[in-house]
Amino acid sequence: MDTLFEVSQSDDHGPVARQVRGPEALLEGLNPQQRAAVEHSGSPLLVVAGAGSGKTRVLTSRIAYLLGARGVHPGQIMAITFTNKAAAEMKERVTALVGGRANVMWVSTFHSMCVRLLRREAKNLDLRSSNFSVYDADDSRRLITLVSRELDLDPKRYPARTLAVHISNLKNELIDPVEAADRAGNDLERRVAEVYTAYQRRLTESNSFDFDDLIMRTVRLLQTRPDVAEHYRRRFRHVLVDEYQDTNHAQYELVRALVGTGTEDGVEPGELCVVGDADQSIYAFRGATIRNIEEFERDYPQARTITLEQNYRSTQTILTAANAVIARNTNRREKRLWTDLGDGDKIVGYVGDNEHDEAAFVASEIDRLVDTGDANFSDIALFYRTNNNSRAFEEVFIRLGLPYRVVGGVRFYERREVRDALAYLRLLSNPDDTVSLRRVLNVPKRGIGDRAEACVAAHAERERVSFAAALRDAADGKVSLLNPRSQRAIAGFVELTDELRALVTDGKDVAEVLDTVLERTGYRGELEASDDPQDASRVDNLTELITVAREFVQAEATAPEPEEPEIDDAGQPAQGSLEAFLERVSLVADSDQTPDAGDGVVTMMTLHTAKGLEFPVVFCTGWEDGLFPHQRALGDPTELAEERRLAYVGITRARQRLYVSRALVRSAWGQPMANPASRFLDEIPAELVEWKRVEPVRSSAPTSATRWGSNRSQVGGGDSAQAGLGARGMRSTPFKGWQDTPAMKLDVGDRVSHDKYGLGTVVATDGSGPRATATIDFGTGGTVRLMLIGGVPLTKL
DNA sequence: TAAGGGATCGTTTTT
DNA sequence: CGATCCCTTA
Numbered sequence: 001m002d003t004l005f006e007v008s009q010s011d012d013h014g015p016v017a018r019q020v021r022g023p024e025a026l027l028e029g030l031n032p033q034q035r036a037a038v039e040h041s042g043s044p045l046l047v048v049a050g051a052g053s054g055k056t057r058v059l060t061s062r063i064a065y066l067l068g069a070r071g072v073h074p075g076q077i078m079a080i081t082f083t084n085k086a087a088a089e090m091k092e093r094v095t096a097l098v099g100g101r102a103n104v105m106w107v108s109t110f111h112s113m114c115v116r117l118l119r120r121e122a123k124n125l126d127l128r129s130s131n132f133s134v135y136d137a138d139d140s141r142r143l144i145t146l147v148s149r150e151l152d153l154d155p156k157r158y159p160a161r162t163l164a165v166h167i168s169n170l171k172n173e174l175i176d177p178v179e180a181a182d183r184a185g186n187d188l189e190r191r192v193a194e195v196y197t198a199y200q201r202r203l204t205e206s207n208s209f210d211f212d213d214l215i216m217r218t219v220r221l222l223q224t225r226p227d228v229a230e231h232y233r234r235r236f237r238h239v240l241v242d243e244y245q246d247t248n249h250a251q252y253e254l255v256r257a258l259v260g261t262g263t264e265d266g267v268e269p270g271e272l273c274v275v276g277d278a279d280q281s282i283y284a285f286r287g288a289t290i291r292n293i294e295e296f297e298r299d300y301p302q303a304r305t306i307t308l309e310q311n312y313r314s315t316q317t318i319l320t321a322a323n324a325v326i327a328r329n330t331n332r333r334e335k336r337l338w339t340d341l342g343d344g345d346k347i348v349g350y351v352g353d354n355e356h357d358e359a360a361f362v363a364s365e366i367d368r369l370v371d372t373g374d375a376n377f378s379d380i381a382l383f384y385r386t387n388n389n390s391r392a393f394e395e396v397f398i399r400l401g402l403p404y405r406v407v408g409g410v411r412f413y414e415r416r417e418v419r420d421a422l423a424y425l426r427l428l429s430n431p432d433d434t435v436s437l438r439r440v441l442n443v444p445k446r447g448i449g450d451r452a453e454a455c456v457a458a459h460a461e462r463e464r465v466s467f468a469a470a471l472r473d474a475a476d477g478k479v480s481l482l483n484p485r486s487q488r489a490i491a492g493f494v495e496l497t498d499e500l501r502a503l504v505t506d507g508k509d510v511a512e513v514l515d516t517v518l519e520r521t522g523y524r525g526e527l528e529a530s531d532d533p534q535d536a537s538r539v540d541n542l543t544e545l546i547t548v549a550r551e552f553v554q555a556e557a558t559a560p561e562p563e564e565p566e567i568d569d570a571g572q573p574a575q576g577s578l579e580a581f582l583e584r585v586s587l588v589a590d591s592d593q594t595p596d597a598g599d600g601v602v603t604m605m606t607l608h609t610a611k612g613l614e615f616p617v618v619f620c621t622g623w624e625d626g627l628f629p630h631q632r633a634l635g636d637p638t639e640l641a642e643e644r645r646l647a648y649v650g651i652t653r654a655r656q657r658l659y660v661s662r663a664l665v666r667s668a669w670g671q672p673m674a675n676p677a678s679r680f681l682d683e684i685p686a687e688l689v690e691w692k693r694v695e696p697v698r699s700s701a702p703t704s705a706t707r708w709g710s711n712r713s714q715v716g717g718g719d720s721a722q723a724g725l726g727a728r729g730m731r732s733t734p735f736k737g738w739q740d741t742p743a744m745k746l747d748v749g750d751r752v753s754h755d756k757y758g759l760g761t762v763v764a765t766d767g768s769g770p771r772a773t774a775t776i777d778f779g780t781g782g783t784v785r786l787m788l789i790g791g792v793p794l795t796k797l
Numbered sequence: 798t799a800a801g802g803g804a805t806c807g808t809t810t811t812t
Numbered sequence: 813c814g815a816t817c818c819c820t821t822a
Contacts, residue, residue: 081811082811082812083811083812084811084812085811086811109811109812110811110812111811111812112812134812136812137810137812155817211812212812214812215812243811246811282809283809283810283811285808285809285810286809286810286811286812385808385809386808386809387808387809388807388808388813388814391813408810442798445798445799447798448798449798449799450798451798452798485798486798586812587812588812606808606809606810607809608808608809608810608811609809609810609811611811612811630808630809631808632808633808642809643809646809667813668807668813669806669807669813669814670813671813
């Protein structure tokens with residue numbers, strides 16, 4: 001399951017595994033700063049680790065050093081990361097250094113760590129069972145939809161998505177529903193507080209936690225139960241946190257609570273080591289707050305800070321570009337990456353006529369690099385800002401037969417059929433799990449429609465019982481207003497789930513249970529009978545899921561979890577059990593879809609996904625204002641700074657060769673859009689870039705709203721049209737700028753005439769460009785909202 | 798209850 | 813352009 005990504009940590013970072021285990025050997029090959037970070041003891045330590053500065057190496061060496069040179073017991077170490085991949089890699093590398101005793105350390109993600117702790121402490125948490133479900137964003141949004149529907153909220157005004165974001169933010173700030181209600185200052189906040197209150201009640205009833213709860217509840221437990229906190233403080237004397245710049249407030253408090261101040265209970269504070277890089281903070285939109293790393297010295301006055309600036313990954317050219325771009329962000333801690341690897345090649349720039357031209361250039365360049373032996377396909381990565389931008393590249397790659405793989409997008413565990421199957425499993429494990437229950441209640445169609453579901457829900461509410469209990473009542477005919485047809489269907493469903501649950505009780509393994517579920521519910525049958533080609537691939541995915549389950553069972557059987565040197569290990573799911581499997585799939589989003597060198601394919605992904613990886617050759621594409629930086633960031637300095645960090649992340653992924661490209665015109669949802677060069681391109685010193693093709697200078701300067709021919713980023717240039725294989729030349733793209741298809745300009749109060757509705761008055765307008773709409777009162781014809789794109793039979797009077 | 802058509806609306810996403 | 817949602821109709 002844990003296929004590690006080998007490209008990302010190459011051996012030229014210095015020696016990795018050593019046979020010699022003396023203290024000195026553990027420090028060998030480290031530069032002075034790295035060494036200081038490994039040796040530092042006592043006070044809190046902040047390691048500011050620039051991109052490619054050997055951060056993981058420092059973390060793993062530090063752990064090895066704690067064990068090998070400072071006599072720390074592995075059971076006293078907790079190392080926290082954000083991804084399972086990072087956790088697995090750290091564990092593996094420490095094991096390589098110190099051997100199997102590494103297994104008793106807690107090396108895990110924030111979320112896994114919290115689940116583990118919460119399961120152990122179930123008895124202290126008024127939980128009905130330690131078998132709680134963990135809701136991911138999708139489950140949580142479903143529950144919010146349910147709740148806001150019950151509260152009769154207008155889903156247009158209060159979309160579940162928005163509510164979910166607000167509730168998540170509140171939880172990240174450790175604000176509970178009561179406090180949220182107290183603080184609510186406007187209509188939206190009051191509604192959010194209402195929904196939050198009901199949502200939280202439902203979660204409890206379902207014996208479930210959402211992702212944010214995992215952190216928040218753990219913090220609360222540690223803060224309100226000194227005895228529990230003391231237990232963990234005594235146990236974990238060393239806490240290490242990776243990617244500290246990505247922590248949110250709740251995670252910050254969690255770390256504080258775990259380490260302690262030494263005043264709470266006479267336990268000396270634990271030794272804290274955090275590693276991060278504020279310049280690579282790109283998850284603010286998910287609640288990460290850069291302040292945690294910026295204010296570390298204030299939060300921990302005794303703290304020592306060590307900055308790692310020597311880079312072992314990229315050429316100086318690449319680093320100079322990255323330094324120059326990130327330097328535009330204000331209020332940052334000055335940090336300049338350097339290397340002794342030499343300047344290397346210039347950055348290559350390309351301006352395409354459109355996204356197809358840009359893609360053709362990238363493809364031809366890749367073809368050339370591989371042909372000349374300068375790179376293998378697997379050495380090459382291609383980044384874009386948003387997932388939909390992979391399309392043009394995929395089309396060209398397919399046409400030319402270049403091997404590639406797209407990372408990200410819709411992931412395995414996010415596919416509908418996989419989620420349905422897992423919902424069945426969760427329902428068997430946790431009968432109170434309402435979201436899962438309602439998800440599969442009528443999947444496949446078994447005649448339990450919205451009407452019937454609403455009756456059961458109403459009954460549950462009235463009788464103050466769980467939805468599951470209400471469903472049983474319905475089967476027994478105790479629910480009013482339910483027609484006999486539905487009652488029979490529900491009875492059948494209840495019976496089915498009981499039978500399936502018996503399989504679990506009988507000790508059948510997850511793979512068998514899953515297979516039987518898909519069979520007996522008719523889920524697989526329905527897909528197999530369908531003639532929709534999509535359904536065929538759904539069947540494949542389900543087969544794949546069974547394989548995953550089977551492998552999981554085998555892995556658990558052959559490699560049992562090492563025992564911890566503790567007796568209070570209650571609450572850990574039994575091996576090979578349904579619970580263990582569910583925990584794995586709910587917290588491990590995807591085993592690892594990043595191809596490794598053996599796959600021989602080009603890797604495509606978003607800039608966000610690229611963080612933490614490195615490639616010899618990197619193509620940064622779509623550098624256009626409006627795309628990257630993203631449209632929504634253009635007006636907001638804070639968001640723009642985050643986009644710039646994203647640019648910094650992108651640039652610093654490259655080891656030897658970096659390409660930057662953009663397109664003059666690209667179609668966005670069918671409409672051609674002309675985009676000016678990304679401001680980030682101008683921030684790269686011109687002498688570092690060799691432009692293979694630049695923006696054509698138009699002789700008859702059109703009066704367009706775009707910066708057509710603004711020329712800012714032209715350097716070098718020269719050989720234009722021949723640059724890309726398949727580049728169609730600048731004359732062949734019949735782009736009629738926006739000025740040719742003007743959106744009708746209307747203001748409130750304008751009188752209009754419509755071919756169908758007749759005369760009317762504009763009462764509201766919304767959006768702009770091709771998205772512009774107007775709400776028009778046509779009197780007896782009614783009030784209508786119309787798109788103002790070309791072709792509307794509408795005349796301004 | 799279920800299926801088909803028409804509006805609607807589109808970042809990024811470690812867990 | 814496309815997935816998704818909501819509302820209609822059979």
